[in-house]
Amino acid sequence: xxxxxxxxSQVPVFEExxxxxxxxxxxxxxxxxxxxxxxxxxxxxxxxxxxxxxxxVKGINGFEAEFNKSQTSFHLRKPSVHISDTAEYFCAVTFxxxxxxxxxxxxxxxxxxx
Amino acid sequence: NAGVTQxxxxxxxxxxxxxxxxxxxxxxxxYMSWYRQDPGxxxxxxxxSVGAGITDQGEVxxxxxxxxxxxxxxxxxxxxxxxxxxxxYFCASSFGPVDxxxxxxxxxxxxx
Numbered sequence: 001x002x003x004x005x006x007x008x009s010q011v012p013v014f015e016e017x018x019x020x021x022x023x024x025x026x027x028x029x030x031x032x033x034x035x036x037x038x039x040x041x042x043x044x045x046x047x048x049x050x051x052x053x054x055x056x057v058k059g060i061n062g063f064e065a066e067f068n069k070s071q072t073s074f075h076l077r078k079p080s081v082h083i084s085d086t087a088e089y090f091c092a093v094t095f096x097x098x099x100x101x102x103x104x105x106x107x108x109x110x111x112x113x114x
Numbered sequence: 115n116a117g118v119t120q121x122x123x124x125x126x127x128x129x130x131x132x133x134x135x136x137x138x139x140x141x142x143x144x145y146m147s148w149y150r151q152d153p154g155x156x157x158x159x160x161x162x163s164v165g166a167g168i169t170d171q172g173e174v175x176x177x178x179x180x181x182x183x184x185x186x187x188x189x190x191x192x193x194x195x196x197x198x199x200x201x202x203y204f205c206a207s208s209f210g211p212v213d214x215x216x217x218x219x220x221x222x223x224x225x226x
Contacts, residue, residue, distance in 0.1 A: 009154065032212040043204060043217035044157075051212055090156055099164060100145035100211035101172065104156040 002026050002095045006105035014113050015083055021076040021108045023091030032094040033074040035065055039087045050074065086112045115140050118218035120205050126224045127195040135190040135221050137205030145208045146188040150201040157204065163188055195225045
């Protein structure tokens with residue numbers, strides 16, 4: 001079955017430290033990859049996406065992610081986090097270019113400490 | 115543009131009651147989806163639509179019905195509410211199948 005796995009449910013990190021949030025997906029011929037962020041008591045907003053082309057994708061708020069086809073991974077990184085980055089982060093994958101059917105991972109809560 | 119709107123924001127139901135969660139978008143998006151969010155489980159797709167008159171099941175469709183009579187509206191119906199349907203429900207829309215999905219603010223539903 002098609003699936004997305006986020007390996008860490010919570011990631012605590014100190015302010016200004018680097019962070020990596022991990023995401024793996026089940027292998028497929030074609031995949032379209034997304035990272036969304038959810039701030040407390042809000043809906044989701046897009047951080048970045050990979051459709052094709054360069055495997056390193058840059059998004060909003062200084063985040064970036066790298067598509068690794070051989071590892072079936074799409075890990076999210078930020079070199080220096082701020083308190084305001086505290087939120088829940090979701091990796092999501094579309095395995096079809098026709099339906100818009102998006103499968104989400106379980107989510108990772110990023111807790112940035114002062 | 116209002117974007118994606120959802121009503122109500124909060125709802126409490128008794129087991130066995132039915133209700134409709136409303137979702138509307140004013141961006142002329144063809145693709146719309148309903149998700150439920152539960153702690154530790156991320157968002158799970160309930161139903162989705164690729165255009166007016168076309169809907170399909172997602173990962174967890176049991177107990178829910180949808181219809182899409184217009185491009186703008188995509189209501190979600192709970193036929194006979196159960197405590198297992200206590201959740202936060204999000205509606206989302208996108209212009210194309212691999213475009214960014216825009217999410218509504220959510221409906222928090224409690225079934226007693």
